[in-house]
Amino acid sequence: MSGDQPSAGGEDGGDPPAIRADDLTKRYGRFLAVDGVSFSVADGETVGLFGPNGAGKSTTLRMLAGLVRPTAGTVHFGGVERSLGDPDATSGVGVVTHDAMLYDDLTARENLRFHARLHGVDGVDARVEAVLDDVGLADRGSRRPATFSHGLRKRLSLARALLHDPEVLLLDEPYSGLDQRGVADLGRILDGVDDRTVLLSTHDLDLGLERCSRALVLDRGRVQADLQTESTSSSEFEAAYRRAIGLDAERDDQSTGDHSTALDQR
Amino acid sequence: MTGYLTAVYLVVRKDLRLEARTKQVTTTAAVFALLVVLAFAFGFVKTLADPQVVGRGALWVAFVFAGTLGVTEAAGVEAEHAALDGLLLAPVDRSAVYVGKVLSTTAFVLVVDLVTLAAIGVFLGYELALAAVPALVGVLALAAFGFSAVGVVVSTLTFRSSLGELALPVLLVPLVVPVLLAGVELTAALATGAPTGTWLRVLGSYAGILFLGGLATFEYAVEE
Numbered sequence A: 001m002s003g004d005q006p007s008a009g010g011e012d013g014g015d016p017p018a019i020r021a022d023d024l025t026k027r028y029g030r031f032l033a034v035d036g037v038s039f040s041v042a043d044g045e046t047v048g049l050f051g052p053n054g055a056g057k058s059t060t061l062r063m064l065a066g067l068v069r070p071t072a073g074t075v076h077f078g079g080v081e082r083s084l085g086d087p088d089a090t091s092g093v094g095v096v097t098h099d100a101m102l103y104d105d106l107t108a109r110e111n112l113r114f115h116a117r118l119h120g121v122d123g124v125d126a127r128v129e130a131v132l133d134d135v136g137l138a139d140r141g142s143r144r145p146a147t148f149s150h151g152l153r154k155r156l157s158l159a160r161a162l163l164h165d166p167e168v169l170l171l172d173e174p175y176s177g178l179d180q181r182g183v184a185d186l187g188r189i190l191d192g193v194d195d196r197t198v199l200l201s202t203h204d205l206d207l208g209l210e211r212c213s214r215a216l217v218l219d220r221g222r223v224q225a226d227l228q229t230e231s232t233s234s235s236e237f238e239a240a241y242r243r244a245i246g247l248d249a250e251r252d253d254q255s256t257g258d259h260s261t262a263l264d265q266r
Numbered sequence B: 001m002t003g004y005l006t007a008v009y010l011v012v013r014k015d016l017r018l019e020a021r022t023k024q025v026t027t028t029a030a031v032f033a034l035l036v037v038l039a040f041a042f043g044f045v046k047t048l049a050d051p052q053v054v055g056r057g058a059l060w061v062a063f064v065f066a067g068t069l070g071v072t073e074a075a076g077v078e079a080e081h082a083a084l085d086g087l088l089l090a091p092v093d094r095s096a097v098y099v100g101k102v103l104s105t106t107a108f109v110l111v112v113d114l115v116t117l118a119a120i121g122v123f124l125g126y127e128l129a130l131a132a133v134p135a136l137v138g139v140l141a142l143a144a145f146g147f148s149a150v151g152v153v154v155s156t157l158t159f160r161s162s163l164g165e166l167a168l169p170v171l172l173v174p175l176v177v178p179v180l181l182a183g184v185e186l187t188a189a190l191a192t193g194a195p196t197g198t199w200l201r202v203l204g205s206y207a208g209i210l211f212l213g214g215l216a217t218f219e220y221a222v223e224e
Helices: A057-065 A108-118 A124-134 A150-162 A180-191 A205-211 A234-244 A247-265 B004-022 B024-043 B051-089 B094-124 B130-160 B167-175 B177-192 B197-221
Strands: A019-028 A031-041 A046-050 A072-077 A080-082 A093-096 A168-172 A197-202 A214-219 A222-228
Touching: A019 A057, A031 A057, A031 A072, A031 A214, A031 A222, A046 A057, A046 A205, A057 A072, A057 A093, A057 A168, A057 A197, A093 A150, A108 A124, A108 A150, A108 B004, A124 A150, A150 A180, A180 A205, A197 A205, A205 A234, A214 A234, A222 A234, B004 B024, B004 B051, B004 B094, B024 B051, B024 B094, B051 B094, B051 B130, B051 B167, B051 B177, B094 B130, B094 B197, B130 B167, B130 B177, B130 B197, B167 B177, B177 B197
Parallel strands: A046 A197, A046 A214, A093 A168, A168 A197
Antiparallel strands: A019 A031, A019 A072, A072 A080, A214 A222
16 A cells, blocks of 8 residues: 555646546535545546545535535646536536436436437437446336336436546445445446546445545545555555544544543542 | 537426426416415405406416416426436536526416416406407516526525525515516506506516526526
């Protein structure tokens, strides 16, 4: 496992990184959700955003996706700065969030056709059938998402994100709420798109470690560690993760605190 | 990238298809409008109030209530499963999404207005010269457009913020008072044959201002 410091990346004069976030900050009133997050993701790399609930993972991904305006900082895709509301900003990006972003009263196929047309996809019908097949929903295209299980909805959501053949995929907690079979199915689908740049958030260390070659650990709105995870064991990664979010330090503090109290009582 | 007008068309077509399938917006709002008209009918049944005056009042009160319900439902469709995020992720100008939503909501509100117009004729004895009906439908369409122009922004804002749906009428109704005022005056003028020019200009101008304001602010309303 390499160093625990956030790396800027992509500044060696070579090809620009597929994703670069510089000093991304989001403040909601007094609450600082994301505090100056900087990182880059190389072309074709799969990077995990790890962290406990409230660490700022989803907000960071939503800023990258253009769904949330950063209070400060910039986002570059392929070296080009993208601003929120710019129609070109997300043309090469596919996004999956907690919500399916689909209409319950349109069929799966109608939903995908609508989004394909909005994205200006050529050969809409053929492309829709292809992605339905890719995610294993070819025989369910005429059904409405309202009748789908959580796992099927997630697959349809991924199909929507893949319609325009994006170079970059932003996946926010893709495994949440899935049973083991759902996780395996989603894993197989993601195996089929591993030539793309993927940034996924998760708080499941094992699943994330399995999928990602690098891990960014977020906590309290900041990148606490940037870890190379290839050939890293689950226990090594968990230990590094716990150090990064200060879990071990808290435990030590609590032990020290208890001891002091005991001494004081004496 | 999808063209601007294509994006508007796709949003309108999607909304009309959803509504044709569920009839959620028009049915809910039309039933509510009918209840308002019935309330007026019961309330004024034993009075000597002029049906023309009562009918006008019922028409525009129902317009506000049913219109508010209409824009709430229209925004609710986009709020469910964060469908609006899906539109915002598409490489289209966000104002095209706004224009599409305004046009489809205008159509829904207008349908409800026409049901209300028929209801006040039946239940309140409201009468209008046949020649004046197209003009009144035009007034209702323009009013529905102005109402929807601001309604789409305000309903989106309330759904995407912590304000909640209950804040919608409180924010929306004060903004559409000039639409209502012009609508009531134009309805009276059409019934009596009085000149309509001034109030028509007021309604048209204000609806235009609301639309331009919506175009300028929708981008911020969709922000979290």
